[in-house]
Amino acid sequence: MNLLSKLLAAAVAIGGFAAVSPAYSLDKPTGDVILTVRGPDLKNANVAGTAQFDRDMLRALEQRTGTMETPWTSGKVEFSGPLLRAVLKAAGAHGQSLKIVALNDYSADVPFEDADKLDTMLALTMNGKDMSVREKGPLFLIYPFDLDPSLYNEKYFSRSVWQIKDIEVSE
Template sequence: MKQNFVAGIMLLGVFAFTGLHAQTLSKPTGPVILTITGNIENTNTDGKTAEFDRNMLMNLEVVNQKTMTPWSEGVDVYRGPLLRSVMSAVGAKTDELSVTALNDYSAKVPKKDAEDYDVILAMDMNGKAMSVRDKGPLFLLYPFSSNPSLNNEVIHNRSVWQIKSINVE
């Protein structure tokens, strides 16, 4: 009987552990603004893709980031989910991301950047939703003001705006 009890506890542990990793995301109810594909565990469409609308992204770990950028004048306040929170939500399993813009510009971004810095997918600038005209709907933004060493050509090239998709490679 003791062996059955121990086996039952172990089986419950396996189910609990599995449940923590493989999850189905809720489905978007508004327009899809971000599609994530590749080596991810958590999906909400065809078992291979995660789609997000604005509300889904804003329900992740969202922060305000007050920073200047090489593409704007002065300091602005950006708001959006931390990239590491988005990657956690989809269960990203690898170390490199390919971030693609609406115009098909693409940049390779190490997932480690999201762990080392408060990189966000900026959705709002100075309290207003970012339009395509203003680098929206999503702008991969590094904390340039709080970490001046990020103000270099490599990071500038990773700072994709008008993001439509991320492939976890």
Template sequence: MTPRSNRRHWLTTFAGLGLASAGTWATRTAWAAPAAPAGRVILSITGQVGKPNAGAQADFDMDMIAALKQVSFTTTTPWHQGARRFTGPLLRDVLAEAGARGTTVRAIALNDYKVDVPFEDAQTHELILARLLDGKPMTVREKGPLFLVYPYDSDPELKSQRYYNRSAWQLRRLEVV
């Protein structure tokens, strides 16, 4: 294959993958870091981050969080009246976006509340970083802008103090250890 036909072969391959050119390949692969946030940073992931975009950490603005696949569920919590609908990306997807690997995710809130969540919880439960409550963005007063929440009503095991304690509202940072 000549260099010119080799290039044409790869461009055809990229086009077959839905990629316009070899230059877009990096943005579609698992090893590419998330783009740097354009807006105000609302979440930083530190520690064992494989795809940093701000020094050694991965920072996200709300648009970046909203651009990830969104999941919704309705559940009751000890902090709300009645069942409420939460929407946001799965924690495992956010961690994957940052290339995070570890055994524990320490969730840290705006008021410095800290709780350790087993990394495995993100893999085995539909644990989300809720950004919407009943379809509306959450203010700090409403436990936002991000709330790490389990789908408590989906499994009797989750309706326990253990999982309630692992929830963190007004989430600001995740440390992966």
């Protein structure tokens, strides 16, 4: 076998291996579900075609902590939680737009690129404490106002949904 044939055989073998290797699997939540990601083509759905997360599952993802002022809090506040892109990656979600839905059914449309290009987080804690519904929890979409002051404007404020329960992904 010549070198070209060997390289082609190796490429086919590697490609074949990748095709049969198991996909990333999202465990089912064992605690109370606080977030459900929905979409037409979630690669890692774990419950009835959706990706559901409990608090521990969200804590296991890549996290961000930031101390910042917001229009909804007094003074500087520390927020911490998983990066939005980490949640979407865990769900195997791809698309162009996100509809972020709150417990009271308020929603905001957020470009998918806000998750990819900005360090947006789904804050689970404020000043080190889990956020209750009364305190804008269980999840609050926080833009990185501390890293990029140009984001501190009405465009991003309107996308900063609190009391999040669902994320709907669309093309």
